[in-house]
Amino acid sequence: MDSTLISNSPEETFHLGKRLGQKLKGGEVICLYGELGAGKTVFAKGLGKGLGVKEEITSPTFTLIQEYSSGVNSGLKLIHMDLYRLQYPEEAETIGVFDYFQEDCVCLMEWPELIADSIPAERLEITIVGSGDLPREISLKSN
Numbered sequence: 001m002d003s004t005l006i007s008n009s010p011e012e013t014f015h016l017g018k019r020l021g022q023k024l025k026g027g028e029v030i031c032l033y034g035e036l037g038a039g040k041t042v043f044a045k046g047l048g049k050g051l052g053v054k055e056e057i058t059s060p061t062f063t064l065i066q067e068y069s070s071g072v073n074s075g076l077k078l079i080h081m082d083l084y085r086l087q088y089p090e091e092a093e094t095i096g097v098f099d100y101f102q103e104d105c106v107c108l109m110e111w112p113e114l115i116a117d118s119i120p121a122e123r124l125e126i127t128i129v130g131s132g133d134l135p136r137e138i139s140l141k142s143n
């Protein structure tokens with residue numbers, strides 16, 4: 001179900017994330033592509049909401065990996081990664097990125113291109129194009 005949508009506001013991007021989050025069951029690997037300020041974290045916040053996460057999803061820039069439990073399905077976790085500050089690809093292994101590719105985790109990655117060769121082939125790719133107050137083009141592609 002590949003598709004391209006237009007989002008005219010942060011709220012619309014949040015809502016798209018929320019709708020996707022409501023469909024997730026666990027085991028999904030979701031790659032979020034887009035420049036700084038494209039809206040990846042806005043989308044992640046919506047996705048968390050849709051998954052039933054009670055806490056506020058914040059940008060995991062300093063920790064790189066943030067773990068949340070889904071309020072809807074207690075065994076399910078949302079793993080929000082922001083690999084922007086990864087120094088070198090091998091660091092991903094050290095910080096445990098690959099330990100989260102499991103059935104009880106939804107893995108949402110910002111800046112996945114930094115570990116491009118190590119991402120599971122079966123994944124959902126979301127690309128957000130646009131910046132500032134301009135509308136965003138959001139495309140979804142499942143592999």
Ligand SMILES: Nc1ncnc2c1ncn2[C@@H]1O[C@H](COP(=O)(O)OP(=O)(O)O)[C@@H](O)[C@H]1O
Nearest residue numbers: 007008009010013036037038039040041042136
């Ligand atoms: N249509 C839109 N979708 C998402 N964010 C938007 C949109 N229009 C404006 N923005 C703004 O762009 C910024 C996106 O920030 P953020 O989600 O942190 O980006 P990223 O995580 O991709 O670096 C926010 O300040 C948000 O309010």
Ligand SMILES: [Mg+2]
Nearest residue numbers: 040041059110
């Ligand atoms: Mg971000």
